[in-house]
Amino acid sequence: MRKSLLAAGSVAILGLGLGLAGCSSAAEEPDSITISLVPSVQGEDLAEALDPLTEYLSDGLGIEVKGVVADNYNATVEALGADQSQVIISDAGSLYNAIKQYDAKLILRDVRFGATSYAAVAYTNNPDKYCDDEPVMATYAAGPVELSYCNGLEDGTATGQGPKGLEHLADAKGAKVALQAATSPAGYQYPIVAFQDQGLDTDTDIEQIPVEGNNNAVIAVANGDAEIGFAYWDARVTVTDEIPDIADKAVAFAYTDMIPNGGVAVSDSLSDETVEKLTQLLDDYADSSDEAKDIMFELVGLSDWTADTAEDEITRYGEILEKFSN
Template identity: 75%
Template sequence: MRISSAIPAVLAVAALALAGCSSPDGADDGEWPEELTISLVPSVQGEDLAEALDPLTEYLSDGLGIEVNGVVATDYAATVEALGAGQSQVIITDAGSLYHATTQFDAELILRDVRFGATSYASMAVTNNPDKYCDGEVVTASYEASDDEFSYCNGIEPGSEATGEGPGGLEALAKIDADTPVALQAATSPAGYQYPIVSIKEQGIDTDQDIDQIPVEGNNNAILAVYNGDAEVGFAYWDARVDVLDEAPDVAEKTVAFAYTDMIPNGGVAVADSLPDDLVAELTELMDDYASSSDEAATVMFDLVGLSDWTDETAEDEIDRYGEVLEQFTN
């Protein structure tokens, strides 16, 4: 059986034990296990799970010549727990969990998630007061995903096609003065809170005392808070302004992006260090090729985990930086 039904995370870890899958001797003697288990948090749930997950596990089983099982974790942390317990050997998870898996359990990062051609994204700072935060003229650039024109300054978009590549313009965050209302999302949001807070602090600002934090839910509401004048500065992923065009069609004129944070990494795929190198190499190649193997595979991948592809260009420095940011918010 290649599909395990959705179960709570604690039970999932207990239910995953598979004889012969987690022997630490595998990496030493080159022997392949008889089967592998992949732990992931799918985008689909319930009755759609088997339909979404089975094509991937069957593709990998056929390619590797061993049985590949899929099991559902209820959250990303559970994927790391399963790998650390030796009860799964492959995890498809988020960037924070990749960091914990590699640092705590010596897992190997083999692939990064690709969404719409990108493996990472910046958080952007937007304002309704460009005279204060923009050094030089405001320019427009085309957001390729929608062909909409948005406003930028401080040289963060030097060409006619916007790229969203950070960091850039961060020195302008030093212009946030006492009691400036700043729209921030939940403390667990990398683009809406964590990277912005770290970036503001690096400009010498006490984010607890020197700004007025305006809590909002979601990237669209961070943009709308600035658009409506409830906040002077807001943070969201690049370029979340596209999400509010229906309700704020003139958002490009009323809000200007003036800074990009460091790039925030997408998640990816990691494997246990007990797996033989040749198995890891074949698994990596198979998963890297999956999205392009058929039209069905591309659909399955997007429906299953919301991705357009995987890439073996893992950019581990971005994962390490993400870990440094996360550690600032521990406890």
């Protein structure tokens, strides 16, 4: 679920809180707008995927809207800073940087599978140690499959809302913990911060077991190579074919803070009126037609955008990235 095309990203030195400056009401109406994004399609299919979105926006705004392909997420931020683009569709880290560095305004958040954010999950093969109660089964609707949870994480239909159960990480001293690459928010960064918040020295108090990929973090727990493993919610669905009893072998016992999806930010050179129109058009795009919904998924790997931007999640993301940028 979290192989997000807009989810990996740029890590810059981050520091201050979000300066969500409003767009200047005195700004002139533009003759054209350029959108910078990193698409999921490449090569000759790019124009076919991008043109319907820019044509839709051009019709709605009454001005030309152009799309520019960025090589990476950092490039979207720099394009906005140089006024080569006035709108960026990018990952959470780049949105934070654009806001902090160039007074961009966050207007929309990405929606995938009905969610704008997700938790990293702590899985264990030793529920007697990390669970206050007996694991229960709850339905993971995106699977769909029933999976195991304890410490009151879920009841009935799983929702994956954290933080929950993190106090149980304090019991992990001396444990083997499967962790992914240091650039992974769900597989490394948020878990490391969670351990440290519980008073553990992650260099000496746990034994880090390096793994590649969310599926392998879950498999390491199921196979007994690690007592705890971290992956996105809920990565167990990626291994149900090879490990049908994964719910017994890897129990979810804690959720980290929510990790935000990316979204859309705009330059402060755009007027309030233009921003309002643009926000509404993009917010409505996925529901404008079946074709639009397909194009949106093919272009940027999303099911929708939402104006519920949850700036606090972006702020927390920036704070955590700062810990790993030095």
